[in-house]
Amino acid sequence: MESHRDVLITEVALRDGSHAIRHQFTVDQVVAVAKGLDEANVPYIEVSHGDGLGGSSLQYGLSLTNEMELIEAAASVVKNAKIAVLLLPGIGTMPELKEAASLGAKMARIATHVTEADVSPQHISLAKELGLETVGFLMMSHMAPTAKLVEQAKLMESYGADTVYVVDSAGALLPYQVKERIRGLKDALTINVGFHAHNNLSLAMANTLAAIEEGSTRIDGSIRCLGAGAGNTQTEVLVSVLDKLGIQTGIDIYKMMDIAENIVAPILEKPQEITKDSLVLGYAGVYSSFLLHAQRASERFGIDSRDILIELGKRNVVGGQEDMILDVAAELANAK
Ligand SMILES: CC[C@H](O)CC(=O)C(=O)O
Ligand SMILES: [Mn+2]
Numbered sequence: 001m002e003s004h005r006d007v008l009i010t011e012v013a014l015r016d017g018s019h020a021i022r023h024q025f026t027v028d029q030v031v032a033v034a035k036g037l038d039e040a041n042v043p044y045i046e047v048s049h050g051d052g053l054g055g056s057s058l059q060y061g062l063s064l065t066n067e068m069e070l071i072e073a074a075a076s077v078v079k080n081a082k083i084a085v086l087l088l089p090g091i092g093t094m095p096e097l098k099e100a101a102s103l104g105a106k107m108a109r110i111a112t113h114v115t116e117a118d119v120s121p122q123h124i125s126l127a128k129e130l131g132l133e134t135v136g137f138l139m140m141s142h143m144a145p146t147a148k149l150v151e152q153a154k155l156m157e158s159y160g161a162d163t164v165y166v167v168d169s170a171g172a173l174l175p176y177q178v179k180e181r182i183r184g185l186k187d188a189l190t191i192n193v194g195f196h197a198h199n200n201l202s203l204a205m206a207n208t209l210a211a212i213e214e215g216s217t218r219i220d221g222s223i224r225c226l227g228a229g230a231g232n233t234q235t236e237v238l239v240s241v242l243d244k245l246g247i248q249t250g251i252d253i254y255k256m257m258d259i260a261e262n263i264v265a266p267i268l269e270k271p272q273e274i275t276k277d278s279l280v281l282g283y284a285g286v287y288s289s290f291l292l293h294a295q296r297a298s299e300r301f302g303i304d305s306r307d308i309l310i311e312l313g314k315r316n317v318v319g320g321q322e323d324m325i326l327d328v329a330a331e332l333a334n335a336k
Contacts, residue, residue, distance in 0.1 A: 003041060003250030007212060007242060010044040010107075010220050011037050011235055012196070013264065014074065015086055017226030018050035019289045021269060024064040027073045032263050034074035037223070038081040040255035042235075044107055046084040047074045050228065050289055051319075052111060053085055053092030053100060059322050060091070061292075068099055075104025082106035086137070089119045090320065094126050101130040110156075111137035111167070113318050114144040117152040124159040135194065135218070136161035140318055142172040142285055146184040153185050153193075163192035163218050168207065169289075169319065171198030171229055171282040175210040182214035194218030197233045199225060200282030202274055204233040205241065212247065223256065224264040225272035229281045229288030236260045280306045284313030293322055297329035307332055 014030055030047060037045050049055030049067045056063035075083045084107035085100045086092075097108060108127035110120045120136060127134040136156030141149055153164040166181045173181075178195065185193045195211035197204035197220070208219055221238045225231025236256035239249045265271075277295060281288055286309050294312070298305035308329050317324045 004248050005043065005250040006217070006248045008043050008218050009235065009239070009249055009251065010046055010084055010218065011042045011223060012046045012220050012232060013222040013224070013226035013235075014070070015046040015048045015050060016222055016228055016232055018048070018063075019061075019228035019292070020226055020231070020272065021267065022292060023049055023056065023061045025070060026065055027069060029267055030070045031073050031077050033223075033259065034081070034083075035077045036255065036259035036263055038078040040252045040259065041250050042081055043250070044084050045074060045078065045081050046086060046109065047071050048086045051091055052088045053096040055088075055091055068103060071100050071105055072103040082133070084109055084135075086111055087123055088112070088319070089123050094123065097123065097126055098130065101132055105132065107133040107135065109135040109137045109165075110161070111139050114138045114141050114149060114152060117155040120156060121159040124156065124161055128160045134161050134163075136164040137167050137196070138165060139167045139169045140287065141166045141168055141181060142170055142177065143316065143318070146180050149181055150184045150188045153189055157189050157191050161191060163194050164189060165194035165196050165218065165220075166211070166216075167196040168198055169287050170285045171200030171204065171288060172285040173203070173207055175203065175206050178207045178210045179214050182211045182216050186215040192218050194220070196220040198227065198282070198288045199230040199232065199234075200274065200278045200288065203282075204231075205237065208233045208238060209241070212242075224260040224268065226264055226268065227272075227288070229291050230274045230278035231272040277305050277309065280309045284310045286313045286317070287319050289319065290322065290325060293325045297325050301329040301333040303329050303332045
């Protein structure tokens with residue numbers, strides 16, 4: 001029987017969490033997590049390289065396992081959950097989206113920088129042609145005022161997206177800013193509005209609740225906080241809090257706690273927490289996926305990783321500019 005759900009949750013640990021474990025997921029890990037999440041009645045499970053389809057590269061980090069194998073494995077073990085994939089136009093390509101759909105993906109999330117929605121129409125159209133539920137994913141949403149965000153979301157709606165997400169990639173937004181943005185989108189769009197948080201300033205839960213209060217019905221979470229930076233809104237905590245608020249997610253709370261404890265925790269190299277570096281991501285407004293890259297650059301050039309991140313924030317560096325992390329570290333080292 002279909003569960004009643006006021007809010008539909010997309011579990012992103014098997015995609016966003018890829019950043020946190022240097023893209024080292026194995027088929028066994030993905031199968032165990034996807035099977036558990038499906039049994040807990042999670043509606044959507046995202047599986048891809050952390051930077052989306054085609055992300056495995058020297059620039060973004062090489063995957064241990066080809067993501068198509070991971071997508072196929074996840075799709076083969078779920079009974080009700082839909083497998084989602086992320087695609088950033090310019091990193092992922094149309095053939096990769098077709099391949100993911102042929103392997104069982106049912107949802108495509110097409111991600112662009114918050115001011116660059118106009119690079120997404122071909123990918124959104126293709127996703128729709130393939131019969132996929134299609135989401136526009138506006139990353140680094142803190143970098144644009146609400147009016148700009150609304151303009152960009154309307155573009156994605158006009159291309160055919162079923163949902164548009166406000167994506168707080170840096171975990172930099174404050175609750176009042178989330179409210180303003182979600183309200184802006186709700187007033188301007190006829191499609192669903194989603195929200196994706198990062199916990200770098202310990203605000204993922206507060207921001208997610210603010211988004212739901214303003215009418216967001218599509219929400220991302222990562223179990224055990226397995227996501228980039230300090231992770232996302234912790235899914236098992238979120239479903240418990242929403243249950244206390246009388247908001248139905250249809251997800252089994254005990255099962256989520258068990259998967260978090262017994263399956264996901266052992267995958268983590270260290271527990272997800274707000275460290276000095278993840279805090280600076282949120283404070284300086286830097287892409288959460290830059291965390292491990294900045295830490296490596298810090299070791300290589302002997303520069304405090306916080307100084308690298310602060311400088312990246314000042315330069316408004318965005319996703320796809322990972323090479324700037326080394327440039328900035330080298331410049332800071334030369335200036336010493
Ligand atoms: C590189 C893609 C990025 O990790 C997508 C995402 O989850 C975000 O922007 O927060
Ligand atoms: Mn993210």
